[in-house]
Amino acid sequence: MRVLIQLRPSPDLVAAVADPTMVATTSDVSDGLPGVVLDHSFTPVAVPRPVPASPSGDPLSLNQPLVYSMAPDDASVVLRGEVSDDEVNIRMSLLPGRRDVVAVYADPVIETSLTCGGNPPVGDxxxxxxxxxxxxxxxxxxxxxxxxxxxxxxxxxxxxxxxxxxxxxxxxxxxxxxxxxxxxxxxxxxxxxxxxxxxxxxxxxxxxxxxxxxxxxxxxxxxxxxxxxxxxxxxxxxxxxxxxxxxxxxxxxxxxxxxxxxxxxxxxxxxxxxxxxxxxxxxxxxxxxxxxxxxxxxxxxxxxxxxxxxxxxxxxxxxxxxxxxxxxxxxxxxxxxxxxxxxxxxxxxxxxxxxxxxxxxxxxxxxxxxxxxxxxxxxxxxxxxxxxxxxxxxxxxxxxxxxxxxxxxxxxxxxxxxxxxxxxxxxxxxxxxxxxxxxxxxxxxxxxxxxx
Amino acid sequence: MDLALRKLGLTKQDVDLGYGLIPLDPDKGSYGMRVTPEAAAKLAAEGHDFEGPWSDPRIEPFGPPR
Structure with missing residues (x-):
């Protein structure tokens, strides 16, 4: 199963990933995660942290006015990898909390609408x-x-x-x-x-x-x-x-x-x-x-x-x-x-x-x-x-x-x-x-x- | 075909003569024929030396998709 792994490495590394003038690689962010085949062709992506717009806001709720912070102490980094189909449940539950991993998400195939019967020819x-x-x-x-x-x-x-x-x-x-x-x-x-x-x-x-x-x-x-x-x-x-x-x-x-x-x-x-x-x-x-x-x-x-x-x-x-x-x-x-x-x-x-x-x-x-x-x-x-x-x-x-x-x-x-x-x-x-x-x-x- | 009919105790009305006797696996002396449902039931009841009856489902072209 293809997965996205969200990590919170050191602020310096987050800053490097978020900086469009620098090139950070998957290897820079992680030297490996147990049970995950990391995709080294994928360029790490910095993801902002949603922060309540009001100082008295609930830090756990997404249903309120938010600002999205890319500050190195707030942002996280996403990598791409693959987990064996027969280990999905155990890896999804064990990985968070280890080696900077915040969470593991499914990375479903996204497709344009497929060609179906009745559609016109695609090419000749x-x-x-x-x-x-x-x-x-x-x-x-x-x-x-x-x-x-x-x-x-x-x-x-x-x-x-x-x-x-x-x-x-x-x-x-x-x-x-x-x-x-x-x-x-x-x-x-x-x-x-x-x-x-x-x-x-x-x-x-x-x-x-x-x-x-x-x-x-x-x-x-x-x-x-x-x-x-x-x-x-x-x-x-x-x-x-x-x-x-x-x-x-x-x-x-x-x-x-x-x-x-x-x-x-x-x-x-x-x-x-x-x-x-x-x-x-x-x-x-x-x-x-x-x-x-x-x-x-x-x-x-x-x-x-x-x-x-x-x-x-x-x-x-x-x-x-x-x-x-x-x-x-x-x-x-x-x-x-x-x-x-x-x-x-x-x-x-x-x-x-x-x-x-x-x-x-x-x-x-x-x-x-x-x-x-x-x-x-x-x-x-x-x-x-x-x-x-x-x-x-x-x-x-x-x-x-x-x-x-x-x-x-x-x-x-x-x-x-x-x-x-x-x-x-x-x-x-x-x-x-x-x-x-x-x-x-x-x-x-x-x-x-x-x-x- | 005549030999197969005699061996199985069937008449020409019991089988599809146009279809004939088809060699399934010539190396093993295995042949097939198309018979009426009544003949299939009769063969099964009398315990002749044969295998089947086998389903003969309809087959259709896989296109264009409807």
Whole structure:
């Protein structure tokens, strides 16, 4: 927990801190406090003492006319630090009175209002291209060439995607797959969510070959036009296993982006029931996910749009909305940030149901991109963040097939190189942080040098 | 599929033939099929060699946020 520590050191030191012509550091004010990691990048701040304006005033009351004294004998100094989450209560009670400490206060994160559904786009896809350092990826030869990237969604309209990108794209017709009863050909589906995902995946991996899997178009009584059943995803992943197994082991790579999930426990058995999906690693879909990842596929799932700040209206889990395969230990669960690096308010927070540390990482969303939903509508949701990250993974796979860098190693690389946000270290808002291409490239170079 | 139906004592009306028999884990010889609620209850009552029934929840796109 981040804290502010108020101290009353010697008057000389208070005077030095209060003097704008002098530079006092945290080390000048304190040589350390037990159980507190002091933030030495924070410049100490002098805080005035409220003094009653009337000589007969109550020295303990703030509800009277006051003057604020910066006199060295009155003022105090504030430092910034961090206390371990499991020691907050004991440190807050023991520190005051020791080593000049007057009081310890919480230092909550203050935020501008977060981006929510319905807000206009924040930046455009060229900003995302810049933030993902695509030019550097291309210079490294990491453009997705020869890499297969499956988009399990509502189907892709390749003409729309190519038009919006301003360049050609490739749909792998032979390895695409359509659920039983769904009409249409790969790459020729109506412009919708799946086209957005394809567009966003191609930002970082322009040469990747896309497999079109319109799993959310399956038709069944009572279903809407854009939803499916988990059993359709089971069948789709079984197909993807055959795709993966058919590749030569030495060059095997398959990236699968999944911008969907279950909003509600209503259609599931309750947690604890042997047939449950959301919390049950033994459910067949969770098994097939683990099996596909083990066989060499990189699986990315959107964390979901049930963030506490502005959740999607369909969110019905009372807590822990990252459920089922979206929280599987062998997938990357992707949260969303806008191009300023702030978490979008709808991005689901952890802990996850199958694995606590979800989301894993964050990627960019809520930018003007594919225009799949109209000229003014952003590519949004963790639905956009997931393929943005998947495109980056596909770019890496150009020269780093699974035989050279296993899916588990790649997940670790993305987590370790991520740009840490929010709380220090892992947190349930940002996971390990925002994907950081500079860190990834550096780590890959080091790995290549070690292997040489 | 025919072999699976015979082994489980089911008819073609009990299952989704369009969905078919899906290999879940080919290394372990594990397969899945979509059955009617009545067939699931029958399988459970007769104690056949199978696991489940498993929930088959609705899945939806995570965007745009509504």
């Amino acid at each position: 896809w060229h900003d995302v291209e810049r933030l993902l350092r695509v030019s550097e990826l291309l210079a490294e030869g990491l453009d997705g060439s020869g890499v297969t990237l499956a988009v399990t969604d509502t189907g892709i309209n390749a003409a729309h995607v190519a038009r919006r990108l301003g360049r050609g794209m490739t749909i792998d017709q032979d390895r695409s797959w359509t659920p039983s009863g769904v009409a249409g050909s790969p790459g020729e589906f109506a412009v919708d969510h799946g086209s957005m995902c394809a567009f966003d995946a191609l930002i970082a991996a322009p040469q990747a070959s896309l497999i079109d899997i319109p799993v959310l178009l399956s038709e069944r009584p009572g279903g809407s036009a854009l939803d499916g059943l988990l059993s359709d995803a089971v069948a789709a992943f079984a197909h993807l296993r055959t795709v993966l197994d058919a590749q030569p082991a030495a060059t095997r790579s398959l990236v699968v982006t999944n911008s969907w999930g279950s909003f509600s426990p209503r259609w599931d058995f309750a947690p604890g029931h042997p047939g449950n999906y959301s919390d049950n690693p033994a459910h067949p879909f969770n098994l097939i996910v683990g099996s596909l990842a083990e066989a060499g596929a990189d699986l990315l799932f959107a964390a979901g749009n049930c963030g506490r700040d502005c959740p999607d209206g369909r969110c019905a889990y009372p807590d822990r909305p990252i459920s089922g395969a979206n929280s599987h230990p062998k997938v990357l669960s992707v949260g969303g940030v806008d191009i300023t690096g702030e978490r979008v308010g709808y991005s689901s927070q952890g802990p996850g149901r199958l694995t606590e540390r979800k989301p894993d990482i964050c990627a960019y969303t809520h930018f003007a991109g594919s225009r799949a939903f109209g000229e003014e509508s952003p590519d949004s949701g963790t639905s956009a963040a997931c393929p943005v990250a998947a495109g980056l993974v596909a770019a890496i796979r150009t020269q780093w097939p699974a035989a050279r860098l296993s899916p588990g190693q790649l997940r670790t690389l993305l987590r370790r190189s991520a740009d840490d946000r929010g709380e220090l270290g892992y947190d349930y808002d940002y996971g390990y942080g925002i994907v950081d291409v500079a860190g990834i490239i550096g780590a890959l170079r080091s790995r290549a040098d070690r292997a040489a």
